[in-house]
Amino acid sequence: MTTLHTRILRGSIALGLGVAAASLTAAGPVQGDGAEAIFDGSGPEGWVNNNDLAPIPTSAVQEDGLNPHGTGAYVVLYEQKVKDFVLDFDYKLSPGCNSGVFIRVGDPKDPVMTGLEVALDDTTGTGYHDSGAFYDLVEPEANAQEPAGEWNHMTIIAEGPIVTVSINGTQVSRIDQSQFTEPGKRPDGSDHKFRRVAIADLVQEGYFGFQDHGSNVWYKNVRLKRSPG
Secondary structure, three states: OOHHHHHHHHHHHHHHHHHHHHHHHHOOOOOOOOEEEEEOOOOOOOEEEOOOOOEOOHHHEEOOEEOOOOOOOOEEEEOOOEOOEEEEEEEEEOOOOEEEEEEEEOOOOOHHHHOEEEEEEOOOOOOOOOOOOEOOOEOOOOOOOOOOOOEEEEEEEEEOOEEEEEEOOEEEEEEEHHHOOOOOEOOOOOEOOOOOOOHHHOOOOEEEEEEOOOOOEEEEEEEEEEOOO
């Protein structure tokens, strides 16, 4: 093989590797061993409604992914409880969408008061109800979300009382549940809406899922890595 042919071959290999790497990072962080696909677009198996844990309808699986809107459930839940975990998924909001991801839900019939909600909203701010916030508890440090109609990637990592949220590769929020010891109060003494429960007392093993708050929102490439213990 000539020197010129060798250079061309090496360049082609490097270009191919670069394209492959770009395609992986575009979909978000690549999980290590132990991560499993829990929604791959092929069907609704493994997902239930929060009313009675019955399977969700096949109509929830659409061309763009899993859409909780119209399922009859306030939250479409993954059927298994988890404790510490890494959750990765892509999501796309419709214009004006107000939705959220519930995690560590203790009572499926009352997700609002027995779990944490990570806000997903078609907004550009960094308030308590903007994307990446722990709803009404912790504001995101940045709004790293792409506009409605475009895909985003979210990673939620839960380890003991510490939960972090990243959007499109940027960590935007972190909560230490153990610091929220008084019902209706944040650690700095300001008020939040959850007056019936101390966030520190919420269970750390429960269900997670996607909220239907009246708007279309799609999820795909949902992957879960359970932490040992």
